[in-house]
Amino acid sequence: MPARLTPRQRAYVRKRTIVPDLDPSELSEELNIVPFLDIVVNIVMFLLMTLTTVAFFSQVEAALPEYRKGGIGKRAAADEALNLNVTVTREGIVVSGSGGKLARGCTTTAPGKVMTVPAGMNGEHDWKGLTTCVRRVKEQFQDESRVTVSADPEVPYEDLISAMDAVRGDDNDLFPDVLLSAGIR
Amino acid sequence: MSYVNRIVRAKLRRRPEPEHFGLNIYPMMDMLTILLVYMMALFATSSAAAIQQSSELRIPYSTSQVEMSEALGVQISRSGVAVDGKPVLELRNGIVDPSLKQGGSSGFLITPLYKTLSDIRDRKKRTAQKFANQPFVGNVQIIADKRTPYRTLSEVIYTLGQTEFKNLRFVVNKKTK
Numbered sequence: 001m002p003a004r005l006t007p008r009q010r011a012y013v014r015k016r017t018i019v020p021d022l023d024p025s026e027l028s029e030e031l032n033i034v035p036f037l038d039i040v041v042n043i044v045m046f047l048l049m050t051l052t053t054v055a056f057f058s059q060v061e062a063a064l065p066e067y068r069k070g071g072i073g074k075r076a077a078a079d080e081a082l083n084l085n086v087t088v089t090r091e092g093i094v095v096s097g098s099g100g101k102l103a104r105g106c107t108t109t110a111p112g113k114v115m116t117v118p119a120g121m122n123g124e125h126d127w128k129g130l131t132t133c134v135r136r137v138k139e140q141f142q143d144e145s146r147v148t149v150s151a152d153p154e155v156p157y158e159d160l161i162s163a164m165d166a167v168r169g170d171d172n173d174l175f176p177d178v179l180l181s182a183g184i185r
Numbered sequence: 186m187s188y189v190n191r192i193v194r195a196k197l198r199r200r201p202e203p204e205h206f207g208l209n210i211y212p213m214m215d216m217l218t219i220l221l222v223y224m225m226a227l228f229a230t231s232s233a234a235a236i237q238q239s240s241e242l243r244i245p246y247s248t249s250q251v252e253m254s255e256a257l258g259v260q261i262s263r264s265g266v267a268v269d270g271k272p273v274l275e276l277r278n279g280i281v282d283p284s285l286k287q288g289g290s291s292g293f294l295i296t297p298l299y300k301t302l303s304d305i306r307d308r309k310k311r312t313a314q315k316f317a318n319q320p321f322v323g324n325v326q327i328i329a330d331k332r333t334p335y336r337t338l339s340e341v342i343y344t345l346g347q348t349e350f351k352n353l354r355f356v357v358n359k360k361t362k
Contacts, residue, residue: 009189017196033214040217047224057236059326060249060355064346088335153336157329158245160338161357165248180342180353 060164062178065148082144084137084175086130088151088163092118093130097137106133125159130166131174138174147175236328236356245331247357256324256354257305261333261341266298273301279333281340293343302348325350 005013087094092115095102103110104118117129138144147167151160167175238244242262260267265275274285274297286292287299306321313321325345329338342353 005189005192012189013193013196016193017200019200033210037210037214037217040214040221044217044220044224047221047228050228056359057244057253057356058247058249058359059251059253060247060357061251062353062355064342064351064353151335153334153339155335156331157333157335157338158331160335161245161247161331161355164355168249170248180339 060161060178062149062164062180065179065181082137082141082146084134084141084144084147085181086134086147086149086163086167088125088149088155088159089115090119090123090152090154091115093125093163095130095133095137102133102137106136125162127162127166130163131169134167134174135169145175146177146179148179148181150181242328242330243332244328244356244358246360247355248360249357250359253326253356254324254354256326256352257350258326258328259341259345261327261329261337263330263332266295266341268298268301268305271301273298276337279330279337281337286340293340294347295340295344298341298344299347302344302350306348306350321349322352323350324352324354326354326356328356 081098083098085094085096087096094114095106095116100109100111101114102108102116103114104116106116117126117133119125134147149160149163149167151163164178167178169175236244239262241264242260258269260270261276261279263276263279266273274281274295276282281295283290283292285296287294287296309321312319327338327341345351345353
């Protein structure tokens with residue numbers, strides 16, 4: 001027959017049989033890797049965001065004109081070449097070749113100061129007009145792929161890139177081999 | 186007291202074993218670690234990670250889809266020119282000080298830039314002599330502010346040409362068609 005417990009004995013039993021409220025990771029007696037996981041997730045997030053920024057960059061390729069010693073045969077070949085030049089100025093874009101400067105419309109040449117693709121009223125350049133112009137040139141010189149791009153000293157770099165985009169065409173189908181000249185006229 | 190201890194032991198025996206109901210996150214940690222290592226390796230080979238746009242350096246947009254490749258980086262901001270991240274000369278509103286050019290205001294060769302680029306070219310050529318798989322090809326990556334005047338750009342390009350860096354790659358923001 002069990003004896004009745006005194007209050008002191010009941011308190012002792014309660015104290016000895018209490019169940020501690022432990023963390024699951026403590027119960028399994030393993031290393032708590034959750035803080036480490038938090039750090040790794042944060043680093044991955046940061047790298048993913050930076051990677052998106054990197055993916056937005058591309059590059060435009062160009063080269064410098066080369067100085068070559070010319071012979072009689074080479075000179076004759078050079079005379080037959082198109083030697084397409086595109087010069088960006090504040091007033092507009094001048095397109096020229098071995099035959100001279102192209103007039104507006106890009107079908108005939110014209111002497112003197114000519115703007116092949118004049119700038120708009122606010123000074124903005126007509127890049128689509130330049131693409132249309134060089135496309136007409138390309139139709140007559142299908143084998144040519146080289147163009148020399150230059151600009152006036154005060155023209156911003158942004159306009160140079162736009163000119164290179166315009167002469168290259170949407171699918172690199174016009175004049176993808178771009179040379180840069182110093183722009184001295 | 187032995188009776189009380191017996192009660193304690195009986196109660197402890199009756200207590201159920203704690204259940205392991207936590208989610209197993211080890212596979213997830215493995216996956217994240219592999220992802221982290223891959224991305225760090227990717228960044229180690231990407232030169233574009235170093236490009237930070239600011240009010241001093243705004244890169245123009247282009248329709249070009251050519252992917253970035255490894256080359257010597259020349260950065261032209263509104264306030265200066267840097268080669269491989271090291272400042273070489275200062276600019277005033279994107280203009281080179283005439284005293285820094287050979288021939289003054291009408292000159293094209295930027296003397297401090299020429300010296301720096303010549304050193305790099307010589308070093309690269311020495312490396313090319315030792316390692317046949319690393320030939321000197323003269324590739325250079327130009328990261329320029331879109332407001333940079335063409336005069337400044339042509340001076341930098343002329344100086345690059347004089348130091349045999351002839352293959353120019355202009356870094357641009359990719360424009361969606």
